[in-house]
Amino acid sequence: MSLPKRILKEAERLQVDAPEGSYRILEEYATEMMFKGLKPAQGPDGSPFEKGIFSLELWLPSSYPMEPPRVRFLTKIYHPNIDKLGRICLDILKDKWSPALQIRTVLLSIQALLSAPNPDDPLANDVAEHYKSDEKAAIQVSKEWTHKFAQPA
């Protein structure tokens, strides 16, 4: 079965015009409609995730784009809105999803989330608590994790 035009088009556009320079599609968007290992080259500058390279898993349900894509961090990350399993708390991945949004917009939103952690709407409670009680120390941990887990092989 060939992929819907929408997905082909999106993949095509992503190759050419990925946000913030260099997203690469590592594995071919094969039959299961899975873009695996989309790699933002780095976390946004100025954030604790700067220079980190995070792998994401992106899975498109069969009713995509009517349903949002499922996105998950494969790289460990110390962030109040991303839990141990890499699940992401992001409104557009849930009820604010609109079919007019694209993978590109999702990736941009994730980058924005990395720049601006929101501990008031936490997914990883312990991290959020840490961010609220001692932001400096928490940012330090985030930096350490970025250094430890999110470096290019």
Next chain:
Amino acid sequence: MSDDSDNYMDAASFEGSDIVEDYQSSNPSEAFSDDDVEIEDNEAFIVNEPVKPKKSKFDVDYKVYDINDIISNQQSETEQVCSIFGLQRQDATILLRHFGWNREKLIERYSEDPERILKQVGLAPGTSASAQSDSRANSPVRLKRVKGFTCEICFTGSEDTSTQTLALACGHRFCSDCWKMHCEEKISGQGESRKIECMQGDCQTVMSEQVISQVVPEYIFQRYQTLANKTYVEDNRRGLRFCPGPDCGNVIECQVRGSDLESLIPIVVCKCGQASCFGCSFSGDHRPALCGVTKLWVKKCEDDSETANWISANTKECPRCHSTIEKNGGCNHMTCRKCRHEWCWICMGDWSAHGTSYYNCNRFEDKSGKDARDGQQKSRVSLERYLHYYNRFSNHEQSARLDQELYAKTERKMDEMQRSTSLTWIEVQFVKKAVETVTKCRMTLKWTYAMAYYLDRNSMTELFEDNQADLEKAVENLSELLEKPLDVETIPELRSQMQNATNYVKSRQNILLEDTLQGHMEDRWSYHITIPSLA
């Protein structure tokens, strides 16, 4: 009104019994030979008409609506809003849904600032660049074929094809297939009916019912309407609730506040015959127990707390390693399998101190052994207490079922008798009446046990238990009569016995309910636990 539905209070009210007595006085066996058969038949017919129940002050007012009533209610509410503000019907519907069908609030807010409200609910065209200038009112949203259109969602369509498209008032145009999939996903996938918005991100323009019907297939649209009716009932703050009866889609309207539930039990009976409690949605008549008591009791009977109770009543813990041990036979010299500790089952003390003098188990004063025994004693008593009430509770449930089965058998027999003897249908109806009464009274009795479990022991409770005992005796008596064999010769005698017993049971039930419900209102009952409030 509830009046037209056969009401539960039929069984409980005195009026019901009056009618039965009327029927008794007009001896139907004479009817056959008499000339005025017609009249007799008529009278006999009245007996089976739904009796208009006398309203007692413990009953609540309610209405039963079927699905068509629900639809026409929505229509009339919508029309009122239309006529006040001169809105289109579909827009008024969207507004009402947004405000949870709270018309007063809608009217108030809309009068303050119509522009803002329209925008808030997604009725004002967005500020999108492609927004059409013509106003919504004079250009209804229609499907439109556009040549050389490429849909921004599925990327189909090219320069030389024409595509069926649609744009809401906001002007975001997409192909009709995407709209269809979008609606299908929202309706079938997410069960959404309050608000289906434009597909453009951040655009809050709402799709009206008329637009949805244009893009989705008939069966999806029907689902949408079903969902919309359901949300109408669920959102409605006027007090609407679905009847919990199986396959019954009726809706019951009743005005009961949460705080009323501390003294009132709002039992409602749907047209389908299902009795339910409007306060706690319990599907059945749980009088005389309050909603809070019912909730506690149902939970207690469902959850595992009684398993834990059984364990603590029937097992002991090894005094050293605290493994739970059930003694299923053998002597009292216990050796723990786990820690090899040897101890005495009776006194929980160390076995070594028993030596050879077991039968004079002289460790009686041992403190730790005593505590262990006390603890066990306590949980055993508590379990016994619970089982006392639970057994009676479930016994009445069981018996009610058995009574029904017995009646099914009796009914077959009555059928036969009607064919083989001169008895008429109406002459054997007294059994039916009796079974109905027994069943209803058993329900009442059942719940008296749930209530009694939580009651404090005082003189009020004793009065309650007296009433309970009276009703129970009466019910058992009638139940016994039901088991008597039916013979042509004995029927007249049995009938009068059974009718008398039925009337007596009804009056006992009435007394118990009236007194208990009155007690709720007067706050006469005291419980040994705090009854959770459902407010």
